[in-house]
Amino acid sequence: MELIARHVRPEIEAALEWSRVVMIHGARQTGKTTLAREIAETRGGTYVSLDDDEQREGVLLDPVAFLSSQSYPLAIDEVQLGGNRVIVAVKRLVDEDRTPGRFILTGSTNFLTVPGISESLAGRVRIFRLWPLSQAELAGIAPTEIDNWFEGDPRPAPASDLSREDYFARACRGGYPEVVGLDPNQRQGWFDDYVETVVQRDIIALADVRRAASLPRLLRWAAAFTSSEINQTGAAKELGVDRSVIASYLEWLQTVFLLHELPAWSRNLSSRTTSRPKVHLTDAGLAASLLEVDAGALASPTAPASGALLETFAVNEIARQLAASSRKRVLYHWRNHQDRNYRGREIDLVIEARNGDVVAVEIKATSSPSRQHTDHLRWLRDKLDATTPGAFRAGILLHTGPYTLSAGDRLHLRPINCLWAG
Template identity: 40%
Template sequence: MLELLSSFRVVLLGGARQTGKTTLVRDLLELPGHAWFSFDDEAVLARAIDDPVGFVDALPRPAAVDEFQRAGRGFLLAVKQAADRDRARGQLLLTGSTNYLADRGLSETLAGRAGRLLLWPLSMGERLGVRETFLDHLFDPAAWPGQTGDLPREELVRTLLEGGYPEVVTEGLAGRRRRDWFEAYVHDVVSREALRPIAEIRLETELRRLLRLLAARTGQELVVTGVAADAEVGRETASNYVTLLEALHLVTLLPAWSTNLTTRAKRRPKVVVVDTGLAADLCGLGEQTFAPTADGTAAGALFETFVTTEVFKQATWSRRSVDLSYFRDRDGAEVDLIVEDRRSGELAGLEIKLTSTPTSRHARHLAMLRDKLGDRFKTGLVIHAGRQTLPLGERIWAVPVSVLWRADG
């Protein structure tokens, strides 16, 4: 974030509530109390709405404004005007729990003036006190199999059910206490009246129901008509609700990937809940979900969500700029996660399997993609829940999930 502040006039720090945005800012920036403002304070919000230009002009420099999106289009236009008059870097830090671009009434953005950073729930590296370098090494075949550690299955299950919200992790919430925390969290987020105009929300109960339905589909293609039918709402309403939940950073959409060599690729995105603890709570999942007698579908989806979100988190600080997507063609060939370097066009594929016994069968679609793309395909990994590291073909390895938080330079 400090690098962004030294490069841009304005920095936007987004992320779900309770991901530690305020704590991060206070730890990194030694701003005096008079330089902190929050639009959760109704009096401050009223001043910013009534006279946005005067409010922005009166802000000290630098200053931080929390929940900035609540002041709407007028405030952002005032910030834009101020940034155009003064090109000094690091003037304003705006933090918010809603993606301001999701507001359809905002025709003006801060493009070219603002750097953006999204704060996710805690990554495994943040929990362990290391800086993960998984994405930094991913496109180098010689870097694999790389460092591997050991994550016992019992600890993996605990991690998936706990998730990464800082309060849940640091307080070690479990059982009823954790259920109560997630219940209160969802209620607080989806019931905020100020956010409803973004998607013309009518009923809180509908939104909560749709969030549960999406949690049950995490890691799956998003078929809006199916979700709408199960939620007993219209397709347009369901689409609006998905937009709002994405804006609230409760879910994210993983787009489909295609190239001219795979013209039959499907175009629907996958829906991914941003935190496995939240997804597990919404679906009522517990340790029994991972029992040998369970069918494994829900457990596999939670594991795939965990790996996918860990990669999303690392993408916010990796030295490489990457795009994330998934591949599936009409014949059923699928690669769970595609990581593409924006500058070079190089590509790596990840298959995510909740198994302790990886085999070449798990890598067959990676091999298909490698053969289609040739040298552009750099690395394929089957990320699994066991301890084995195995070669599964040219440039393809099976690696334990702990490789995600490798920390070599």
């Protein structure tokens, strides 16, 4: 497939002007190598891959001597495979010479959470997450819709020409660059091999995993519960392992970026740590493959997995766009567990800006949305208006129908493709 421009690239280029080290991490096969190599070579630098056994051995013989003999910026691919030895060498070199833009590191694991790496490069590194391709990147469009939401002025988009099945086709395809051009049968084989590679090469190579066969099973279980709060006790019972094993393995699936969590949101900051997070698979295509479902089956109104997969698809699109933005906004979910007057109320996505402004998003698989679908958004609007006037910027119901509609004060119904329609 032809090279697709990544929206995060300008942010990375800008960071190289002031930060000594830039880290690009994310799941395998998201395009980190291509992006890092391009940026380094454009700036007259060099590239080395620690995924290559010979290159890795050469670096590890004397990391400081090897790294200091290269032209900069030096892109070091899969840096976690060099362990603490390579990271400490990078730290030494950038402390001796504080010139910005010296190293571009990539990693298929979150090196901040890998047990064998104790050095975080704090104060020296700017970290970016590269997700699979967003729908906006595939469309070649610079997205602005989320900014419009925060400005309180979601733009009226033209009627969508995508059907319900079209949305599920996009969800099942996912965003891994290698997958985009494959047919469904080829895609299934690619995902099968992908899961095996990540488990064998990343998790087992770095972790003390004694029941490796449980990892793919846990990932499939997580796919069945994507967009839900994970019950670790239930998972342990279902898979026949200890709860502590489930907790450890879920952390590793996040470390290699196959899962990501949405913390629970509340204006009471302390409560964010007391409610369970929602878990999403990082790519809806991977989730669909693990569940062995296709767009045709999901398009049926009675398909049990359709709502959860569509929610993961839309949440991931928003997360991918925010990861490439210079504006700091954090994703949460909200669900009331305690107050019996509000029990059962939940909102799929709460996006919060640094200044406390909030946009609330509901995602529905329906192609015929109604005002009733915005009841929880309306409740949150009124609650925040009473306690923090001006904080609630917009409530958005994303749906699979064609129309853009208003549902009252700051409440809007939008087709999902408003996120990339331009």
